[in-house]
Amino acid sequence: MAAIITNKFRINNAEQFTESFSETAATAYYLFIGRPHAWATDADPQGVSVVEGTDSAPPTPYDTMGAEFYAWDDMIGMKIIASTDVSYVIPRRDWTTGTTYDYYSHDIATGAAANSGATNLFDATFHVVNSNNDVYKCIWNDANTASTTEPTSTSASIATLADGYKWKYMYSLTAAEAINFKSTDFIHVSTDSTVSAAAVDGALDTVVVVAGGSSYTLSTGSTITGIPIRGDYSTLGYCTVTIASGAISAVTVTTAGAGYTYAYIRSADVVAGTNAAGGGSGCNLKVIIPPKNGHGYDAVKELGGYFVMLNKSLVGLEGTSDITVSNDFRRIGLVRDPYNYGTTTVASATTRRQLKVVLGA
Structure with a gap:
C-alpha cells in the first residue's frame, strides 16, 4: 500500500x-x-577492540542504545x-544573476516537475534571499529564463522586474536573525505581519500558456480582454490574452478575484472576449492557485519551514x-x-x- x-x-x-x-x-x-x-581504536568492557575512527576522520554517529549510553558516559x-535560541529555517538560496529560478506552482509533483527537475514544491528553487537579507518568492520566471535583475522591493504587491520575473516580497531578516540563524545552508524564516495582512485568499496572479492553440482572430490590435477565469471563486477574476500568429502567447491576470481553490479558462470564453473576432481553438491555459490564505499569509508554511535551527x-x-x-x-x-x-x-x-x-x- x-x-x-x-x-x-x-x-x-x-x-x-x-x-x-x-x-x-x-x-x-x-x-x-x-x-x-581522542577518537581511536578502543576496547569494550569485554576487551573486544572497537574501531572509533580518528580525530581527523571521526566516526559516523549511530542511532543505537549503545551509542546513547556512550554519550552519557x-x-x-x-x-x-532558551526559546530565543530556536528558529524555523529554510534552505538558503542567495539570488544570483544568470540563474533560472523555478516559479511557485500548486501542483509540482512526480510527472509535473518544476523546471529545475524538482518533484516537490519545497525542493524547487522558488525562493531567494537578496543582498539586503530580504526574502522573496518567485511568482513567475518569464517562461524559464535567467534572472538578471535582483528583487529589492519590500512592497506588499508583486513586483514585475525588467527581466520579466515576478517576485513576491515575503519578509526580511533582522540583524540579529542574520547573525544567529543564517548559515551556509539555511536561513531564518518568519511571517511579516504587514505582508500577511495584505494577503488575499484565493487571489490569482499567474496563468501559464501550456498550449497556445491556433486560428484565434481579433477585430483589432493584439489582445483579447475581459475573459472570465472560471472556478470556485468568491469574487470572479478576469484576464487578457495576447495573440501572436493566431496563437495565445501570453496571459495577464487583470482582476485577481478571490476564493479560488481551482480555476480554468475556456477557449470559448477567449473567442467571446472583448476584441475577439470569433475564431480559434485548442488552447491549454494553466491557472496557478496560490497557497491557502494567499501569498505571504504564512511564510513558514509557504516556504517549507520544517527545519529548525538551534543557536x-x-x-x-x-x-x-x-x-x-x-x-x-x-x-x-x-x-x-x-x-x-x-x-x-x-x-x-x-x-x-x-x-x-x-x-x-
Whole structure:
C-alpha cells in the first residue's frame, strides 16, 4: 500500500518541537559537550577492540542504545537552550544573476516537475534571499529564463522586474536573525505581519500558456480582454490574452478575484472576449492557485519551514565550572528533561555538570 509523509506533517512536527521550548510547562533542552579523549581504536568492557575512527576522520554517529549510553558516559557538561535560541529555517538560496529560478506552482509533483527537475514544491528553487537579507518568492520566471535583475522591493504587491520575473516580497531578516540563524545552508524564516495582512485568499496572479492553440482572430490590435477565469471563486477574476500568429502567447491576470481553490479558462470564453473576432481553438491555459490564505499569509508554511535551527554559544568558563575550558570535546548533542543527579527533578539551571569523582580509600 502506498503511503506518504506530507509536507504539512513535517511542518507540524517542526511546530511542535519549536513550541515545546516556550509552552507553559516547557520542555528543558540542553546542549551538551562530551568525548574529551581522542577518537581511536578502543576496547569494550569485554576487551573486544572497537574501531572509533580518528580525530581527523571521526566516526559516523549511530542511532543505537549503545551509542546513547556512550554519550552519557563521556559527557562533560551542558547548557540550557532558551526559546530565543530556536528558529524555523529554510534552505538558503542567495539570488544570483544568470540563474533560472523555478516559479511557485500548486501542483509540482512526480510527472509535473518544476523546471529545475524538482518533484516537490519545497525542493524547487522558488525562493531567494537578496543582498539586503530580504526574502522573496518567485511568482513567475518569464517562461524559464535567467534572472538578471535582483528583487529589492519590500512592497506588499508583486513586483514585475525588467527581466520579466515576478517576485513576491515575503519578509526580511533582522540583524540579529542574520547573525544567529543564517548559515551556509539555511536561513531564518518568519511571517511579516504587514505582508500577511495584505494577503488575499484565493487571489490569482499567474496563468501559464501550456498550449497556445491556433486560428484565434481579433477585430483589432493584439489582445483579447475581459475573459472570465472560471472556478470556485468568491469574487470572479478576469484576464487578457495576447495573440501572436493566431496563437495565445501570453496571459495577464487583470482582476485577481478571490476564493479560488481551482480555476480554468475556456477557449470559448477567449473567442467571446472583448476584441475577439470569433475564431480559434485548442488552447491549454494553466491557472496557478496560490497557497491557502494567499501569498505571504504564512511564510513558514509557504516556504517549507520544517527545519529548525538551534543557536547556543559556549563562551569560556560557564556556570560554577560546569562547562570547563581545560578539556577538549568531540561530541555535541541535545538532551531533553535531564534529572538533577540523584533525583527525579528535571534540571532547570542554566548549566549542569555531567561529571563525578570516585574517591578510593
